[in-house]
Amino acid sequence: MTEQRRLAAILVADVVGYSKLIGSDEAGTLAELQVLRTDLIEPQIAKHAGRLFKSMGDGFLIEFASAVQAVSCAKAIQDANGEGRLPLRIGIHVGDVVVQGDDLMGDGVNVAARVEGIAEPGGVAITRAVHEQVRDKLDLGFVDKGAIELKNIRRPVQVFVIGGTKIDNQATAPALPDKPSIAVPPFQNMSGDPEQEYFADGMVEEIITALSRFKSLFVIARNSSFAYKGKSPDIRQAGKALGVRYLLEGSVRKAGGKLRITGQLIDAETGSHLWADRFDGDLADVFSLQDQITMSVVGSVAPKIGQAEIERAKRKPVDNLDAIDMFLRGIAQMHELTQRSYEEALRLFYRTIELDGGFAAPYGMVARCYAYIRGQNWSVDKDLEVSETRRMATHVATLGSDDALALCSVGYALVRICNDDQLGTAMIDQAISINENLAVAWANRGGIGVLLGQHDAAIEQLQRSLRLSPLDPEAYWAETTIAIARTCQGNNSAAIIWTTKALARRPDYMVAFWVSAVAHAFSGKLDDARACIERMRDLNPAMRMSNLRAFIPLRRPQDVEKTIEGTRLAGLPE
Known part of the structure; x- marks a missing residue:
């Protein structure tokens, strides 16, 4: 049997926030939806010679010639519905459709459905194919949103909107702030279960709150991010509209x-993906799962943004650097792990302080260096x-009492x-209380624990830092510190495993x-x-048994003597 096809204009309409409305008042929402359909939608379909070929809960698919x-x-x-309790989004596309009885399928329908998600509540979004046919016949003030990549559609689609609020108007788009900026739109509920809608929204709110604890980030508030609920916005346009x-x-x-949650971090300027991951868990304990995913996402995303910002600062002309660029270049120098690079990092951080003395x-970072x-x-x-170090600690206590990164850095140095030990530990504990998702704070707390001989607690804290940020370029430090604790405990096989991991990340870490x-x-x-030992002395030729005791930071005498004994046994010259 030959497949039937025809060209059609497909309109897809959908109620905004339907799942939430059903969850709060199922009977009332269903009654209002029935009124919306019989008193408004169906009469307008008939008036404009359309055909309703499919309805799915709050969604309507309509064919026009x-x-x-x-x-x-x-x-x-949309004009008749006005500010009704059931606001609609509408998308329209003209394309080829496959006829299956009274139903229609194919790209013509799929594109219309995806375009509908771009429209504002109370608005209409149309494709270029529709715009070409109506622009000279209907005076509706079309706004070009540009070519947008739509999910499961092979090529970008140029989209125009009418009605609604033009939140992506570039003339009113806010300027980017002077530090890394991020927005977290609502996660898509792919299950169709309203209960998961609440879970997803709650998790996004937790993520926004957790990211806001990073003083190095500018995080868009929940109300602005949730303006995109139920939509598939163009990333570049959303970034401009939100100023992130x-x-x-x-x-x-x-x-x-089971629940599966996926996440991806995207550079809104370029559209490139910087990070992606997925998380699986049992529905039996959704709140525990929510906490776990929030911790994992935030712990991964914050360092990834930091790395991206460092690369951005390194590309800037030297004569056009402001305080934040200078600071980021200093971080980049620290990653080089050479004596010269640390000297340069100090110079850059001191220069940052000259440019902005109120930046904690x-x-x-000076103390950390x-x-x-x-x-x-x-x-x-x-x-x-x-x-x-004491001078830096005084400034951090004054300027950065809520800056977890500054507190944990100067605390470790103290x-x-x-x-x-008392003031330094207190400052790191304060940092953790401010931002429990800051991996470096847990690493520094564990590092202090190893110095003081609190090995079991320290290992747990260091492993927590690695769970929070497994791809952190500085993870080698936590891995090496765990190895020190394991050596002091006499678990040398575990220590070798951890140093092997650390050296795989940083083959030049002495x-x-x-x-x-x-x-x-x-x-x-x-x-x-x-x-x-030979490789260690290649990196630091001055190392000898005679100066080893001054190099070892451990406080417990038995830990110091054990590592000295092991170093002599390994063959370090006197």
Whole structure:
């Protein structure tokens, strides 16, 4: 039998926020929907010579012989519905459809359905094919939204809108803030279950709240992000409308007793994907699942934005750097892990402070640099390191009492450089109370625990930091610190596993070679231990048994003596 096809104008209409309305008042919503259909939609369909070929709950699919009839009908429906309790979005496309009895299928229908999601509540969105046929016949003030990539549609579709609020008008688009900015639109409910709609909305609100704790981020409030609920906006247009550089999109799908949540971080300027992941869990404990996913998403997204911003700052001309660019370039220098790069990072952070003395983060980063310089045995003036760390701590206490990154950075330095265990620990604990999703705060807390000999608690804290940010470029530090704790506990096989992980990330991290040498020596693998010592001395030729005690930061005498014994056994020259 030959497949029947024809050209048709397809109108798709959908009630905005229907699932939520049903959840709050099922009987009343169903009654109002019936009135909307019989008293408004069906009469307008008949008046404009259309045919309702499918209705699905709150959705209506209507066929017209011409685009003019379809758009005229859509406009009449929206004008008559006005500010009704059941606002509609409408999408229209002209295209080829497949006829199956009274039903229609194919791209002509699919594109109309996707375009409907772009319309504002109370508005109408149409494709270029429709616009070409109606622009000279209907004076409706069409707004070109540009070519938009629609889900499961092979090529971008140029879309025009009429009616509704033009939230993406570039003339009124807010300027980008002076720090990384992100919006989290509502996640799509792919399961059709209203209960999952609440779960998805609640999770997005949790994510927005958690991201807001990062003082380095500008996070769009929930009410603005939720203007896109139920839509599939063009990423670039949404970014401009909200005044953000990044968008975090996601979806929720229910299958049996399981939930699957997907998320993706997108650069709104380029449309490129920076991160994507999916999370599966049981419906039996949805609130625990919500917390777990929020922690995982936020812990992954915040460092990814940081990396993207660092790359952006590195591309800027040197003569056009402001305080935040200077700060980001300093972070990039720290990632290089050389003595020269840390000297340059210090210069950049001090310059950042000159440009913006009210910005707390660079004070914390100065202290962090000094702590790392001490840890790598690069110190030139230890008295200066102590005095500057205390000066930075004073500024952070004054300026950054709510800045978790600054607090945890200077807190660690106070313990490592100044031996001020009480104040340093208190500042890191304050950072964690402000932002429990900040991976580096947990890493620094665990690092202090290892220094003080609190190995079991420290390992748990360090592993939490790795769960929060498994792809963090600085994860090697937490892995090496876990290895130190395992060595002190006598679990040398575990220590070797952790140093292997750390060196796979950073093959030039001297401390990891030292810990690996000790663990291999105690395991009887002396050839491997000596190889690690040789690599360690390639990175720092000044290392000797005679100056090792000054290098080891551990406080418990038994931990110090054990690592000295292992280093001598590994073959470090006297």
